[in-house]
Amino acid sequence: MYLLFFLLWIIFNGRVTAEIVVLGLLLSALVYLFCVKLMGLNPRNELRYIKLTPKVLHYIGVLLVEILKANFQVVRIILRPGKEPSPMICHFKVPLRTDAARMILANSITLTPGTITVQMDGDEYVVHCLDTSFRDGIEDSVFVHLLMEMEASL
Numbered sequence: 001m002y003l004l005f006f007l008l009w010i011i012f013n014g015r016v017t018a019e020i021v022v023l024g025l026l027l028s029a030l031v032y033l034f035c036v037k038l039m040g041l042n043p044r045n046e047l048r049y050i051k052l053t054p055k056v057l058h059y060i061g062v063l064l065v066e067i068l069k070a071n072f073q074v075v076r077i078i079l080r081p082g083k084e085p086s087p088m089i090c091h092f093k094v095p096l097r098t099d100a101a102r103m104i105l106a107n108s109i110t111l112t113p114g115t116i117t118v119q120m121d122g123d124e125y126v127v128h129c130l131d132t133s134f135r136d137g138i139e140d141s142v143f144v145h146l147l148m149e150m151e152a153s154l
Contacts, residue, residue, distance in 0.1 A: 002032040092139035
């Protein structure tokens with residue numbers, strides 16, 4: 001959080017001088033200490049989140065690749081001559097422990113073309129799939145494995 005405050009200070013100033021850097025370091029420290037005191041932030045938790053950054057970036061990369069692959073699958077289904085897509089609603093459970101990981105999975109499913117998370121109740125999901133082929137492996141997807149790995153790191 002401290003680094004974020006400092007980076008925002010530098011960006012909003014638009015230039016970097018010795019005075020701006022020193023004042024930014026000081027003001028960022030004061031704002032950070034205020035947030036720690038007022039909001040109950042724990043600096044140790046922030047260190048854990050910093051260590052999690054490479055895994056989050058990897059997850060975002062995998063998400064983008066899966067979105068691209070799903071786009072091509074949807075186009076192939078739509079442009080297939082003489083065959084209609086067969087939509088379905090599927091129910092499944094995932095072994096994710098935290099609400100944040102469950103929410104990220106639900107949003108990742110919805111962001112991927114051809115699937116929409118209709119309902120999420122605890123660890124149970126209801127997902128609408130454009131075609132039955134999108135149902136295969138959804139509860140054991142790469143998203144679930146990466147999110148479980150991130151939960152284990154916390």
